[in-house]
Amino acid sequence: MQPRENVPGARGLEDMIGSWTFLVLGGALLLAFFFVGVLTERFRFPSALAYILLGLVLIRFSPADSEPLQQAAQIGIILLFFLRGLEFPVERMIGIAQKIWPAGLMDLLVSFVGSFFLARLFGLDFFTSFILGAVAYASSSSIIIKLMEENRRLAAPESEFILALLIFEDLAAPVIVSFMASMQGGGALEGAEVAIILLKVIFLGVGSGLLGRFLFKKSGGFFFRYLEEDFMPLFAVGWALLTAGFAMALGLSEFMGAFLAGVMLSETGQSVELDHLLLPVRNLLLPFFFFWFGSTIQLGHGFPMVSVLLALLLWSVLGKFGVGLIGGLFFGLTPLRAVRAGLSLIPRGEFSAIAAGFAAAPLRIFSGLYILCTAFMGMGLFTYAFPLAKKLVNLFSKKEVA
Secondary structure, rough: OOOOOHHHHHHHHHHHHHHHHHHHHHHHHHHHHHHHHHHHHHHHHOOHHHHHHHHHHHHHHOOOOHHOOOOOOOHHHHHHHHHHHOOOOOHHHHHHHHHHHHHHHHHHHHHHHHHHHHHHHHOHHHHHHHHHHHHOOOOOHHHHHHHHHHHHOOOOOOOHHHHHHHHHHHHHHHHHHHEEEEEEEOOOOOOOHHHHHHHHHHHHHHHHHHHHHHHHHHHHHHHHOOOOOHHHHHHHHHHHHHHHHHHHHHOOOOOHHHHHHHHHHHHHOOOOHHHHHHHHHHHHHHHHHHHHHHHHHHOOOOOOOOOHHHHHHHHHHHHHHHHHHHHHHHHHOOHHHHHHHHHHHOOOOOOHHHHHOOOOOOOOHHHHHHHHHHHHHHHHHHHHHOOOOOOHHHHHOOOOOO
């Protein structure tokens, strides 16, 4: 009897069955994302958290090591950073940095560096502590902006400060991710290695700025003329992937490359139109990342490092509140509005999940629990920020606030 692989047509039949399974599972996942999206819109729940929970629920049916799932997740995150970069022409980045840098620097020191040293105090190694610092650093732009829209707080006096701080975090995040990508072997960084990474970051950043200013800015007419053509998304996505790959070749993060690719194309003056063009592609692929991340949180293995988790949660809540309060006062907010800002910055989300993606499985479980806890606590504090802020200010103020 011939071995199965030698039987004519047998290998083709197996390939066909494999393709059939892939199509059915892919279609089922997209439909699941659709229904989850409808429910999140109906109940005003952050979609990123819902996709993480879906991955957690369907963990037995969603292997985290699935190559197609991971590739779709990676491209989704690349497009997320690319579209973020589209929002930041060089002049706008400089303008934001000049206004928000005191609060942004304080946020970096308290939320990232402070969390790093907290993890070190618990005896965790350098790389693990660095990842936890990154996980605890950035507030979730998607959750906070969605909450601002739903609670009609986009016009609130403190909203400008909150959005500026979120933008500062968006600018710092790709650099932090690049350090993690360089440290993926697990060791600490020596001074020379830090200098080399910074030189690479500067080289990539300056090169991107020059290309944006002297190539893409002069190509604005071309982009305006052909923006509605069906080949323009091919260029934009191709440029994002190419720049992401180039950054990886330099030993930096692909997400930093994607962000800078967006910065370069923002110089065309067609950021809004390009964002509108590529948003459906991002929305198609980004849920795969959060779903994949949720599928790596295997709670059946227990709750790792409970004492570290509780300490990090306490530090994260108090730290962000302090950054919002003190940074808001430096920004020119009244005490009441600064307190409201501090109560609104607690949720962690998409960047925390990206940072946790560099970790081993047990640390992803820890990070997943951390993200879910901060997100739910943050949503509650944001919702009741107005009455809570009034009570806190009245408690420490001689003059009662109306």
